[in-house]
Amino acid sequence: MSATTDTPLLQTPLHALHRELGAKFVPFAGYDMPVQYPMGVLGEHLHVRQKAGLFDVSHMGQLRLRGADPAKSLEKLVPGEIQALRPGRMRYTLLTNEAGGILDDLMVTNLGDHLFLVVNAATKAADIAHLEAGLDGGTSIEPLPDRALLALQGPAAASVLAHLAPASGIPFMSAASLAIGGIECFVTRSGYTGEDGFELSVPAEEAGKLARLLLADPEVAPIGLGARDSLRLEAGLCLYGHDIDETTTPIEADLAWAIGKRRRAEGGFTGAETILKQLADGPARKRVGILPDGKAPAREHTEIQSNGVRIGEITSGGFGPSAGGPIAMGYVVAAHAAPGTEVQLVVRGSLRPARIVPMPFVPHRYFRG
Amino acid sequence: MTETRYTASHEWIRIEGDIATVGITAYAQEQMGDVVYVELPEAGRAAEKGKEIAVVESVKAASEIYAPVSGTVTESNTALADKPALVNEDAAGAGWFFKLSIKDKAELGDLLDQAAYDKLVAGLE
Numbered sequence: 001m002s003a004t005t006d007t008p009l010l011q012t013p014l015h016a017l018h019r020e021l022g023a024k025f026v027p028f029a030g031y032d033m034p035v036q037y038p039m040g041v042l043g044e045h046l047h048v049r050q051k052a053g054l055f056d057v058s059h060m061g062q063l064r065l066r067g068a069d070p071a072k073s074l075e076k077l078v079p080g081e082i083q084a085l086r087p088g089r090m091r092y093t094l095l096t097n098e099a100g101g102i103l104d105d106l107m108v109t110n111l112g113d114h115l116f117l118v119v120n121a122a123t124k125a126a127d128i129a130h131l132e133a134g135l136d137g138g139t140s141i142e143p144l145p146d147r148a149l150l151a152l153q154g155p156a157a158a159s160v161l162a163h164l165a166p167a168s169g170i171p172f173m174s175a176a177s178l179a180i181g182g183i184e185c186f187v188t189r190s191g192y193t194g195e196d197g198f199e200l201s202v203p204a205e206e207a208g209k210l211a212r213l214l215l216a217d218p219e220v221a222p223i224g225l226g227a228r229d230s231l232r233l234e235a236g237l238c239l240y241g242h243d244i245d246e247t248t249t250p251i252e253a254d255l256a257w258a259i260g261k262r263r264r265a266e267g268g269f270t271g272a273e274t275i276l277k278q279l280a281d282g283p284a285r286k287r288v289g290i291l292p293d294g295k296a297p298a299r300e301h302t303e304i305q306s307n308g309v310r311i312g313e314i315t316s317g318g319f320g321p322s323a324g325g326p327i328a329m330g331y332v333v334a335a336h337a338a339p340g341t342e343v344q345l346v347v348r349g350s351l352r353p354a355r356i357v358p359m360p361f362v363p364h365r366y367f368r369g
Numbered sequence: 370m371t372e373t374r375y376t377a378s379h380e381w382i383r384i385e386g387d388i389a390t391v392g393i394t395a396y397a398q399e400q401m402g403d404v405v406y407v408e409l410p411e412a413g414r415a416a417e418k419g420k421e422i423a424v425v426e427s428v429k430a431a432s433e434i435y436a437p438v439s440g441t442v443t444e445s446n447t448a449l450a451d452k453p454a455l456v457n458e459d460a461a462g463a464g465w466f467f468k469l470s471i472k473d474k475a476e477l478g479d480l481l482d483q484a485a486y487d488k489l490v491a492g493l494e
Contacts, residue, residue: 042405297431299431321428
């Protein structure tokens, strides 16, 4: 997933700004990305929960689908209800494979005459190839490599944006075109932290100006990938390549809510046979929240046992700064997936008690309007 | 007489007679970021030079701590259980990890002195 040593890392349009802000960088999905700033992961995480944080997510793929009926065309490849998505509205969905596995998770916004998609950085090339092969001939794919993507997240995000763009009071999971400090942005009220917030798509050459404008607000701090990961884990949200991948189905991943009612009845998407069978019969394993007892974090790939028998594995685990202790998510066999079930985690060779718990670990605070 | 030595894996060891106190360097805590948990050895555990003896976890990841010399653990820093952030705040002092009785003082000769360690870190930055 990350670049090998002999592949030069790509940079986002904000790379120089990250350097100026004192970021530490890590390779992520082929990009040289800021993992933290001088505030540190813990401080950045708490800042987002208390005020507002600015994330550079320009590594993610932005693209447009155009044609006579791009929604109908896309529905062949995703289990989500896209045709009923009203103009200006946004939805989380999944690209699936023939076996019902997940090729990517993505956001789809209906912009009237076209669909706007945001896909993961590590999968964007494969996603575009998959869309090219699977969409009908009348649908064209337009990647937008010349646009940057910024996320402004946290309880103060709305007031920060309101100072710069008075018409920013859109509800969660909807979109608007806004001039922010004179910069034309395509804005959605969305994000991946569990907090209220916005994602701002902007021409690459304007990204630095927009970022500096937002960072000039005393409520806003720059936030790296480290805190992005702990925030989304506390919010119970999946990280592609870790919590979901080609070997996990939407049902196993507890993402059945992303499958529309009509889609359940009609099928007609890649992998529908397996996915709808699992929906009816129940999956063999399930993604769950896991709360370790005590203070020791249990990391990705930690084995989960029940009375000496392996029942699953942690796919994301660490310390939740707002949860105030270790938190994790992973897959367990369905018989052990009920909240309250006691399990054991194999951490450095010793068994540590833990419980299956509902997610999120920290309540979502989305703006419902 | 007290003297402090360092390992290339960024532990410090402060030697007072036959007893040594071990912690991680300011450079190491800076690299790890906010420490949220430290797993320390119990008194009586045998430490073997270069082998894992403790684990320090930041929000981001877990890092192994290696014994700078062989010996027997005599005490660990219980304050870290409630306040692991001491490792960030005072890596060379209140954030110490454990003490051990040194088995073979000849092993101290393999460690870095302050100047050699400073040079190592300068080369990393």
